[in-house]
Amino acid sequence: MRFAAERRTSAVRVSGVARCDRKTKQLVKRLLPGEIAVIQHVDLDEVAADGLIAAKVKAVINTSASISGRYPNLGPLKLVKAGIVLLDQAPSELLIELADGADVQLIDNLIVRGDTVIGRGELLDEEQVLSRMARAMTNVRAELQQFVENTLSYAQMEKQFFLGELPELHLRTTWVGRHVLVVVRGPTYKEDLRAITTYIRDLKPVLIGVDGGADALLEVGFRPQVILGDMDSVSDEALACGAELIVHAYQDGRAPGLERIERLGLTAHTYPAPGTSEDVAMLVAHEQGAELIVAVGTHSNMIDFLEKGRRGMASTVLTRMRIGNQLVDAKGVSLLYHRAADWKAACLVFAAALVPLGILAWLNPITRHFLRMIWLNVKLWLGV
Structure with a gap:
């Protein structure tokens, strides 16, 4: 046409x-x-x-x-x-x-x-x-019912994995007694990560990037110690940053993401497990002896999982039950509080800084004479 x-x-x-x-x-x-x-x-x-x-x-x-x-x-x-x-x-x-x-x-x-x-x-x-x-919105109730049914059905099938002995990993990273930060490519993950940069600098947690979460860490100036996932949305630059690599594999051992790692000339561990890569990252941190696991960008509700293309969240429910109160979810922390500029405090700081400068200026004869000349000109201009 x-x-x-x-x-x-x-x-x-x-x-x-x-x-x-x-x-x-x-x-x-x-x-x-x-x-x-x-x-x-x-x-x-x-x-x-x-x-x-x-x-x-x-x-x-x-x-x-x-x-x-x-x-x-x-x-x-x-x-x-x-x-x-x-x-x-x-x-x-x-x-x-x-x-x-x-x-x-x-x-x-x-x-x-x-x-x-x-x-x-x-x-x-x-x-x-x-x-x-x-x-x-009118379809949400029916979608929720199906979502819950799928979650319960998969939880029944996957519970043996989460209740039993998990696969062993021999990693060079030291985890025992340390905080672990798991960064996932979810809504507001970049903003949330920037909001906790002070925590990262002060506590120096083990940094795990789940696929694209590794790139988010690099963007804010931190190098991940571990990158875990299917390896489909992480950049080559992140994979080559020196982090330990863990490929999330199917339970039968198949690991499609390993092909990319080998093509780049890198080595990686494989971890066969059901569920999402973010769940596996939390499980690994827990099994390696982490004191506290802080998660950024994770998926934790129906809309999150539907947007991820999943019809249930069995592995997430089971993972969080296993980890318990060692997990702190920092998703959305950047939306919790936006501190406005405190102009009153800023003015007080500025005024306080002027006091010693004023004293030093007055004690200097040349500066004192210059200030007097300015004052006389101001008085003449005002007609005082």
């Missing part, structure tokens, strides 16, 4: 280089500011939206439903509030047909390459997203 751009009056017109990937977390690593992200992401989650916003994309073309109505996911709302154009439910063929790095235009709901329309989607604005979120 040919498109005569000069004959059309457009409310939305965006052009840029397209970058395509079925996995949003992989795509954000190579996006450049001003580009257009082409993804396939049902129920776009908050963490993915944060990554796209941080990449400073102009627009997002989603070949799936950004908000399907199963539950009120926050990703689409974050995107449109950030001023990013969101074109929803575009043809899935775009991921194959559209060459990575191709120049494209979004003209209203049309995707144009050159002067040819190659697809169309549904343009979502803030009002539409909020309307869909409101409708999704």
